[in-house]
Amino acid sequence: MQAPRDFWHFDKDISGCGVFGVIDRARRLIPGSEPIAAMCTMHDRGNGLGGGFAAYGIYPDRADWYAFHLMCDDRDALERAEGVIKQFHDIRHSEPIPTRKVASVKNPPVVWRYFVTPKANRPAWATGDEADYMVGTVMHINTKVPGVFVFSSGKDMGAFKGVGFPEDIADFFRLDEYHAHMWTGHNRFPTNTPGWWGGAHPFTLLDWAIVHNGEISSYGINKRYLCQHGYECTLMTDTEVVAYLIDLLIRKHGLTKREASWVFAPPFWDEVDRMPEAEREAFKALRMVYGPALLNGPFAILVTDSHGMMGLNDRVKLRPLVVAEKGDRVFMSSEESSIREVCRDLDRVWAPKAGQPVIIDYLPQEGAA
Amino acid sequence: MSGDVMCDEKGFCVQREGERCVIDATGVYYRQLNERIRAALEHGVTDIEVVQVRGQRYIATAVEGDVRFTVRGVPGQDLGAFMRGPTIHVHGNAQDGVGNTMDGGRIVIHGMAGDVLGYAMRDGRILVRGDVGYRVGIHMKAYMDRVPVIVVGGKAGDFLGEYMAGGAIILLGMRSGMADAPITGRNLGTGMHGGVIYLRGRVPEYQLGPGLSMEPVDEADLEFLRGHIADFAAEFAGEFGAGAGTGGSGTEGQAAPADAEALAAAILSEPFVKIRPFSHRPYGNMYVGTN
Secondary structure (H helix, E strand, O other): OOOOOOHHHOOOOOOOOEEEEEEEOOOOOEEOHHHHHHHHHOHHHOOOOOEEEEEEOOOHHHOOOEEEEEEEOOHHHHHHHHHHHHHHEEEEEEEEOOOOOOOOOOOOOEEEEEEEEEOOOOOHHHOOOHHHHHHHHHHHHHHHOOOEEEEEOOEOEEEEEEOOOHHHHHHHOOHHHOEEOEEEEEEOOOOOOOOOHHHOOOEEEOOEEEEEEEOOOOHHHHHHHHHHOOOOOOOOOOOHHHHHHHHHHHHHOOOOHHHHHHHHOOOOHHHHHOOOHHHHHHHHHHHHHHHHHOOOOOEEEEEEEOOEEEEEEOOOOOOOOEEEEEOOEEEEEOOHHHHHHHOOOOOEEEOOOOOOOEEEEOOOOOOOO | OOOEEEEOOOOOEEEEEOOEEEEEOOOOOHHHHHHHHHHHHHOOOOEEEEEEEEOOOOOOOOOEOOOEEEEEEEOOOOOOOOOEEEEEEEEOOOOOOOOOOOEEEEEEEOOOOOOOOOOOOOEEEEEEOOOOOOOOOOOOOOEOOEOOEEEEOOOOOOOOOOOOEEEEEEEOOOOOOOOOOOOOOOOEOOOOOEEEEEEEOOOOHHHEOOOEEEEEOOHHHHHHHHHHHHHHHHHHOOOOOOOOOOOOOOOOOOOOOOOHHHHHHHHOOOOEEEEEEOOOOOOOOOOOOOO
16 A cells, blocks of 8 residues: 555554453343443444444343344345255244444345244254254355355344444444343454455354454464364454354363363463473373464454353453453453443453453352252 | 633634643543644643543643643543653553653553553653553663653563663552562563663563563662652552552552652562663674674
């Protein structure tokens, strides 16, 4: 890019993505206006080429059904996707995702949601694990059905995303009308990959949702590793690998969130050398087995699922992340100002150390086993 | 004295009391906020209080001269970048990039601050009551009598003073929200070839970047430290103890004296070490052997 002739008038937008998350550990509902206001404070961290939110606890009346959010090029693509969904699932409810016309949101795709359960009489080879069956459906639609992407597939949660500033996307999806007990938000500044609807954050699979500020430089090796385990990347953006890796490591392989964070941001070898022997051997083993799942490059990510939220930085902290508490509420954000925008008086604020996850789970529900 | 109303060409007006004015930043975009600040300065205001600040960037950036700013709230990135002369007091926490390439003046943060504070700072003072983030004071430099100094009451992250070429960083590690963290992290002073880092207490050798020495302070160092710690104690006396201050920054540690002299004595009661490069040009032969 050549500098303009009057380069001293040239406005350079200094940006980096922005992430925000809030969880109410006691599952009290938080109106959509809060994460929207927080993201507005970080408007300049993005450039209008991607915005999105994930919300948990928004479909309480349909909480037992998987909620598929689809974005489709046109009605024909939606028809094709519905054919596939009907083949593998019982559709319990189906409706357009409510939207409103927003001047700044250009040429939106057709967005639709299906609440589904897997067919009871599915083939014997597919009766084993229900979650695997759902992942199979998502992968099948995303890779084989032209013009359609499933951008949310969990229970009692949903992702909403597209091309625009987060406040525009929130307006488009009418998120001010939703209440959730956990929200994440993202403001995108695309660097290496196209700013398109599927490339906006969050990236999801089942009830996992990821928002990310940074770059996953190890995308290539992560993608090939995932491919060997049945996950295919179709959304042309690095963060997609984080959603699938977390599903592989935690749901499939049974690692804890803490252990998964050691895979993503492992200690340096000189730190491993200083550990007691048993610990040293454990970290060496983790690195040998999961080397291709290491996330190289700068990142601050928020990982959410039905159990809670995890915030994690790369191991040299190349992206900001601030955590704050107020009673049962925990906030995580790229900037403290966004948290103060929605909660002036905080009990505690801190910046977690590089590579040290902050894991916040919901409180046990009364009457739960 | 009754205030007069001061307006810029865009029709924005602020109430002015002599040399002083208060600007409410609620819902104001950073560009408009900074335009208002500039307009007030052009009208001869020298004492500006900005209230309800939440994330507006570039406050006091590149402002010159003897001006006083009071910022209430959480200012955004690059507070006081390139500035030469003003004094800024932040009542709250600051974010990333405070004092970026600052050329003189004074920034006092009554809370904690984020990453890359004092990046490539050339002169002036930054005093932070609590913790600071990663890459603080990287690429600081000094020339003749222009010697930048950063004093931090809490702890710091990795890469403190990386590539430092001049000036001083004084890290106390006392008023921290991170009980379990070391006073500072790995790659301390990596690539440093000038200036000095003073630590209250000490760190394991492996945290140091290559080509650096860690030694006890001598009498000349102590004299330098006494001056800057007296300055620091004067700013934060009364708000340096556990639980004091604006709240919400996370506190731990012992009760501290409320009187500046007693606080300075308490700070100096523990030994300091200094970290410096072994030689004037530790990297002179890194690529081509020229000397």
